[in-house]
Amino acid sequence: MRKPKIPKGTRDFKPDxxxxxxxxxxxxxxxxxxxxxxxxxTPVFELKETLTGKYGEDSKLIYDLADxxxxxxxxxYDLTVPFARYVALHGVxxxxxxxxxxxxxxxxxxxxxGRFREFHQCDFDVAGVYPSMVPDAExxxxxxxxxxxxxxxxxxxxxxxxGLLDSMLDIAGVPEDKFRPICSAIDKLDKEPWEVVxxxxxxxxxxxxxxxxxxxxxxxxxGQPKALLATLLEPGHAFSAHPRGRAALEELRTLFDxxxxxxxxxxxxxxxxxxxxxxxxxxxxxxxxxxxAVVGSIAAGGRYDKLVGMFSGKDVPAxxxxxxxxxxxxxxxxxxxxxxxxxxxxxxxxxTQVLVASIGNGHQAQRMQLAARLWARGIKAEFGYKSNPxxxxxxxYALKQGIDLVVLFGESELQQGVFKLKNLVANTEETAPLDRxxxxxxxxxxxxxxxxxxxxxxxxxQPTDGIKNLKIAE
Amino acid sequence: MRKPKIPKGTRDFKPDxxxxxxxxxxxxxxxxxxxxxxxxxTPVFELKETLTGKYGEDSKLIYDLADxxxxxxxxxYDLTVPFARYVALHGVxxxxxxxxxxxxxxxxxxxxxGRFREFHQCDFDVAGVYPSMVPDAExxxxxxxxxxxxxxxxxxxxxxxxGLLDSMLDIAGVPEDKFRPICSAIDKLDKEPWEVVxxxxxxxxxxxxxxxxxxxxxxxxxGQPKALLATLLEPGHAFSAHPRGRAALEELRTLFDxxxxxxxxxxxxxxxxxxxxxxxxxxxxxxxxxxxAVVGSIAAGGRYDKLVGMFSGKDVPAxxxxxxxxxxxxxxxxxxxxxxxxxxxxxxxxxTQVLVASIGNGHQAQRMQLAARLWARGIKAEFGYKSNPxxxxxxxYALKQGIDLVVLFGESELQQGVFKLKNLVANTEETAPLDRxxxxxxxxxxxxxxxxxxxxxxxxxQPTDGIKNLKIAE
Numbered sequence: 001m002r003k004p005k006i007p008k009g010t011r012d013f014k015p016d017x018x019x020x021x022x023x024x025x026x027x028x029x030x031x032x033x034x035x036x037x038x039x040x041x042t043p044v045f046e047l048k049e050t051l052t053g054k055y056g057e058d059s060k061l062i063y064d065l066a067d068x069x070x071x072x073x074x075x076x077y078d079l080t081v082p083f084a085r086y087v088a089l090h091g092v093x094x095x096x097x098x099x100x101x102x103x104x105x106x107x108x109x110x111x112x113x114g115r116f117r118e119f120h121q122c123d124f125d126v127a128g129v130y131p132s133m134v135p136d137a138e139x140x141x142x143x144x145x146x147x148x149x150x151x152x153x154x155x156x157x158x159x160x161x162x163g164l165l166d167s168m169l170d171i172a173g174v175p176e177d178k179f180r181p182i183c184s185a186i187d188k189l190d191k192e193p194w195e196v197v198x199x200x201x202x203x204x205x206x207x208x209x210x211x212x213x214x215x216x217x218x219x220x221x222x223g224q225p226k227a228l229l230a231t232l233l234e235p236g237h238a239f240s241a242h243p244r245g246r247a248a249l250e251e252l253r254t255l256f257d258x259x260x261x262x263x264x265x266x267x268x269x270x271x272x273x274x275x276x277x278x279x280x281x282x283x284x285x286x287x288x289x290x291x292x293a294v295v296g297s298i299a300a301g302g303r304y305d306k307l308v309g310m311f312s313g314k315d316v317p318a319x320x321x322x323x324x325x326x327x328x329x330x331x332x333x334x335x336x337x338x339x340x341x342x343x344x345x346x347x348x349x350x351x352t353q354v355l356v357a358s359i360g361n362g363h364q365a366q367r368m369q370l371a372a373r374l375w376a377r378g379i380k381a382e383f384g385y386k387s388n389p390x391x392x393x394x395x396x397y398a399l400k401q402g403i404d405l406v407v408l409f410g411e412s413e414l415q416q417g418v419f420k421l422k423n424l425v426a427n428t429e430e431t432a433p434l435d436r437x438x439x440x441x442x443x444x445x446x447x448x449x450x451x452x453x454x455x456x457x458x459x460x461x462q463p464t465d466g467i468k469n470l471k472i473a474e
Numbered sequence: 475m476r477k478p479k480i481p482k483g484t485r486d487f488k489p490d491x492x493x494x495x496x497x498x499x500x501x502x503x504x505x506x507x508x509x510x511x512x513x514x515x516t517p518v519f520e521l522k523e524t525l526t527g528k529y530g531e532d533s534k535l536i537y538d539l540a541d542x543x544x545x546x547x548x549x550x551y552d553l554t555v556p557f558a559r560y561v562a563l564h565g566v567x568x569x570x571x572x573x574x575x576x577x578x579x580x581x582x583x584x585x586x587x588g589r590f591r592e593f594h595q596c597d598f599d600v601a602g603v604y605p606s607m608v609p610d611a612e613x614x615x616x617x618x619x620x621x622x623x624x625x626x627x628x629x630x631x632x633x634x635x636x637g638l639l640d641s642m643l644d645i646a647g648v649p650e651d652k653f654r655p656i657c658s659a660i661d662k663l664d665k666e667p668w669e670v671v672x673x674x675x676x677x678x679x680x681x682x683x684x685x686x687x688x689x690x691x692x693x694x695x696x697g698q699p700k701a702l703l704a705t706l707l708e709p710g711h712a713f714s715a716h717p718r719g720r721a722a723l724e725e726l727r728t729l730f731d732x733x734x735x736x737x738x739x740x741x742x743x744x745x746x747x748x749x750x751x752x753x754x755x756x757x758x759x760x761x762x763x764x765x766x767a768v769v770g771s772i773a774a775g776g777r778y779d780k781l782v783g784m785f786s787g788k789d790v791p792a793x794x795x796x797x798x799x800x801x802x803x804x805x806x807x808x809x810x811x812x813x814x815x816x817x818x819x820x821x822x823x824x825x826t827q828v829l830v831a832s833i834g835n836g837h838q839a840q841r842m843q844l845a846a847r848l849w850a851r852g853i854k855a856e857f858g859y860k861s862n863p864x865x866x867x868x869x870x871y872a873l874k875q876g877i878d879l880v881v882l883f884g885e886s887e888l889q890q891g892v893f894k895l896k897n898l899v900a901n902t903e904e905t906a907p908l909d910r911x912x913x914x915x916x917x918x919x920x921x922x923x924x925x926x927x928x929x930x931x932x933x934x935x936q937p938t939d940g941i942k943n944l945k946i947a948e
Binding site: 003004005006007008010011012013014015018019021022033034035036037038039040041042043044045046047050063064065066067068070071073075085086088089090095097102104106118128130131134135137138141145257258261262263264311312349350351352364365366368369371372375376378379380381382385386387401 | 477478479480481482484485486487488489492493495496507508509510511512513514515516517518519520521524537538539540541542544545547549559560562563564569571576578580592602604605608609611612615619731732735736737738785786823824825826838839840842843845846849850852853854855856859860861875
């Protein structure tokens, strides 16, 4: 028999990994909601024609579905194009929405560096006609709040403007039909040295050598936003004399002011080498990177004013950001494992509050009955599945899973109409009447200290000690 | 320009629909967590060979991906086969897991009746070697809790056992190689009259007429679980003399006892016509239907002891249930719309608590600054995007969105270092120092009555009245 396999470039998430991933989603969603975003959902596949002509050189990475009769379909490559299709299809005038969902790319997987063929994106976009740079500023503010809340370490947000790139190429003498291919080459400057990128421009893309060399001083411009902006706005600078460049600089001036008002300017680096590969951007663009990390960008976005119009013929300007959760997840998983090891605890896989356990043979139906009473009051409870579970096993299970309370009974308790409640945090035990089961548990839970949600409370040492102390009750 | 289209049989979810869908997911997830289930995730596509030979006649509904080089892939048809592949691949010994995710079927869509090509399933499964019927009972208990919590109206859970079906077919004289095709025919009895199903058996599937007629009295057996069980266990009954039938009845006796202990027997109907189309079931099977509804089954499941072994060669017995959320969602959406109409409110799309509004022209940067201070304290706030928003518009927006508080300022407030806080629920207004903005808002929020989460508080009448009263402040 062949061993079961999972498709290349994809992965399963195990329970402890899901706990961490869910925590990341919860933190990200709570920022989106804090900013008043609504949520939408779109199908995982779109008509093939919906995705055609939106991704430039990356279009080759799109997964197509087999032609089994009917429409030609492709798996979504990102959440931005489906969002634009949504806005166009439903005639939306304005919307601030988030969408967390999986996207698909037939890329060469590099899983240790967080590059997968199936991965989650967390997107936040604002579509609609608004005063210049207002939604752009909020989108970038949302990105900084998420990166702050996730606490992944120092980051910077590289920021540029397609209008500056275009005017820079124009000033350098690049013909307009080469703007997008040359942008794709510039986009590689974060991974490749200038000489390699220059060769791509000249050899692969047929750019005049003089034009390529004229680009170089521009893409080396990088600095604190307001300071670099002031330099570029000086009357002698090429940009300030170029209409498109001048307009882009004026937009950035407004944006930097707004970001300053919201306390979100400190992590921004104005970087003229940032180009972004995708065709659809039309204005400000940005990309977040963790300082000193090997994982590359963890979030990116920008303004795309013409994408909705490609579907409906009627432009709805829009701006947004996509956060790539896999790379963030890899860092969080590493952090959690290190912390768990240092503190001798483990990542919780369930939220169970009570284990219903029994002493002696049988009692399966009674364990079920007591658990059912707890469930009916909203208490998270498990009952032992084994016919004749040993006390060691039951308490060990509770400690390992981070279950704080154990409801315990045997034949004698049943006869007396009582049960025992073991508190594994306080290491105490009380006896209470069986008809007060639910209230006793609820009162005890209400009196317990808050715990760190995703970790079990116990140290590696505690379980064994705990079991020893508790075994006397068996 | 062609109008944008969405693939046939799929749909977008709009913000108010997402609120309702999320509420359904939250309720379902909270039952899963109440029972101590862990969560896992698997890719949306599997190797094509993983899905081959698992779904009987329904295999033709599987979506394949185009062969673009590399592995042959298919979109998952359900969450059960990927779960079995997961258990086999990772060598899992036992697990109680839930998984909420989309599945794909190239079916003829009937969207008004809740049949889609892309839809969510909510699955709960227990895999591992356990005493007879213990996990089976908990799975069915989970199903009843979910249907109770969702409050969709009266339902029944039809229940049968593959062992009874097989022994019934054996007793009726059906050859063993025809068991599964004949089961597929029996499975249609909830939609088709006996004569149509008989024709399928005899004409399409080549069953002897006498055998078909011998099946009929069996599939008409239906009743209260313990009563019907007692009848079938009587010494004179064909089942009690048939080894496989006898064993199945003994399992059901245990199951009904456990369900009784957990208070989950009332909604069960023991129904020998229930067959379930899928190949992989080996024991108890069940299907939940809403009484008097046209939507068909809303949940189904059963025991599948051989599926994991098909991947690993090593059986891990398992039992589970899949809840089809689209049909449930359609009912909840209808309920919500009716309730919203009756009470003159609407479904909330956001959770925003505060709108930061201003009086007079400009103040964009100040609105942003105040909103940023609220966000930093975890308060859900929006600021007006318009350059010169009218007071009518701002208050109307807050009321329509169900935002309870409005932070308001103009030039004179800024000069005095104060702001106004309008409480749209109490219809009051107070003035407070600007440096106490966050605390004032938090204190006011803490003192406000709890609200029904998914609806705006306002009646259709209130907004207009509210705006009239509040306009004096402009």
